[in-house]
Amino acid sequence: MSLAILGLGxxxxxxxxxQQRAAQVAERLFPNTSERARVLSLLYRxxxxxxxxxxxxxxSDDQPGSYQNxxxxxxxxxxxxxxxxxxxxxYEEHAAPLAIEASRSALDEAAIEPGSLTHVVxxxxxxxxxPGVDIALIKQLGLASDVARSHIGFMGCHGALNGLRVAxxxxxxxxxxxxxxxxxxxxxxxxxxxxDPEQIVANAIFSDGAAAxxxxxxxxxxxxxWQVVASGSQIIADSEEAMTWRVRDHGFAMTLSARVPDLxxxxxxxxxxxxxxxxSLSIASVGSWAIHPGGPRILAAVGSAAGLDPDTLAPSxxxxxxxxxxxxxxxxxxxxxLRRAGATRPIVxxxxxxxxxxxxxxxx
Numbered sequence: 048m049s050l051a052i053l054g055l056g057x058x059x060x061x062x063x064x065x066q067q068r069a070a071q072v073a074e075r076l077f078p079n080t081s082e083r084a085r086v087l088s089l090l091y092r093x094x095x096x097x098x099x100x101x102x103x104x105x106x107s108d109d110q111p112g113s114y115q116n117x118x119x120x121x122x123x124x125x126x127x128x129x130x131x132x133x134x135x136x137x138y139e140e141h142a143a144p145l146a147i148e149a150s151r152s153a154l155d156e157a158a159i160e161p162g163s164l165t166h167v168v169x170x171x172x173x174x175x176x177x178p179g180v181d182i183a184l185i186k187q188l189g190l191a192s193d194v195a196r197s198h199i200g201f202m203g204c205h206g207a208l209n210g211l212r213v214a215x216x217x218x219x220x221x222x223x224x225x226x227x228x229x230x231x232x233x234x235x236x237x238x239x240x241x242x243d244p245e246q247i248v249a250n251a252i253f254s255d256g257a258a259a260x261x262x263x264x265x266x267x268x269x270x271x272x273w274q275v276v277a278s279g280s281q282i283i284a285d286s287e288e289a290m291t292w293r294v295r296d297h298g299f300a301m302t303l304s305a306r307v308p309d310l311x312x313x314x315x316x317x318x319x320x321x322x323x324x325x326x327s328l329s330i331a332s333v334g335s336w337a338i339h340p341g342g343p344r345i346l347a348a349v350g351s352a353a354g355l356d357p358d359t360l361a362p363s364x365x366x367x368x369x370x371x372x373x374x375x376x377x378x379x380x381x382x383x384x385l386r387r388a389g390a391t392r393p394i395v396x397x398x399x400x401x402x403x404x405x406x407x408x409x410x411x
Contacts, residue, residue, distance in 0.1 A: 056148075226261070
């Protein structure tokens with residue numbers, strides 16, 4: 048059985064922060080020199096991000112004052128900035144409200160009573176707490192106290208695709224199941240101190256947001272309802288250190304090797320063609336693509352590997368431009384954009400995460 052998507056909802060915190068202002072804030076996090084400042088400015092422009100959202104932002108570009116007061120300026124005596132404990136306290140404060148906002152929007156669009164939901168699937172890799180976001184959703188949205196809860200944790204940018212697989216499994220097991228999937232990430236809590244190129248790239252592209260999806264079994268749904276009909280997964284051999292996400296004393300540390308685009312170019316197409324063939328599709332027969340915008344080089348690598356033209360990747364670049372990389376919720380932002388545009392189906396969604404792992408889904 049397929050998973051019918053009845054509602055989608057998204058949420059971002061506060062006003063957008065321009066990439067120019069974000070670069071000015073980033074200069075506070077490392078021992079600055081004029082040469083490094085120039086490199087930083089070029090790198091932030093290279094990301095193709097125009098603006099992002101953060102729970103730390105205070106005000107907007109046209110308002111004077113500090114954007115954030117959580118990360119103190121780097122100093123010789125500095126030890127990496129706020130501790131993981133301090134960062135997790137902010138996660139506990141801000142993650143649930145964003146998740147609730149996105150989930151409420153998805154439920155409103157689906158026109159489903161919250162109390163009738165049978166399952167809740169939450170996704171996050173940027174924070175931990177218990178009781179967590181799932182309990183907050185149950186209490187604040189009026190879900191039944193016996194709703195079944197599952198959490199997809201620490202899987203990175205493709206986490207929502209893993210969540211879709213779980214949600215689809217629930218409706219396959221019980222055609223009467225009604226599932227809320229919610230992904231929320233506060234990536235900007237993990238800004239890294241020091242002049243480390245891989246960490247600086249992460250500082251330059253990651254952002255905060257939440258997205259939710261309400262799904263049921265497809266029986267009885269209208270013909271134009273989006274349906275998730277298949278999922279796929281592949282771990283690229285000997286690539287474990289190309290992309291990592293690890294808990295450290297001062298936040299979570301991202302490794303994003305320059306090898307990642309080359310690994311995608313080399314390994315994506317053979318697996319993708321075989322997986323699509325098993326699902327009676329080919330690259331040429333795909334109507335639209337939802338490619339997680341991990342960054343401009345990753346999008347370019349996917350385009351090269353799959354032979355996709357720039358117009359096909361335009362929705363992914365647009366999300367990257369206006370929101371940055373929100374990690375797991377980002378693919379659901381893409382779903383919302385494509386659905387509003389009446390994108391041609393079948394749609395193939397692709398995401399990449401630590402492993403190096405490829406996750407995929409087919410929507411008809």
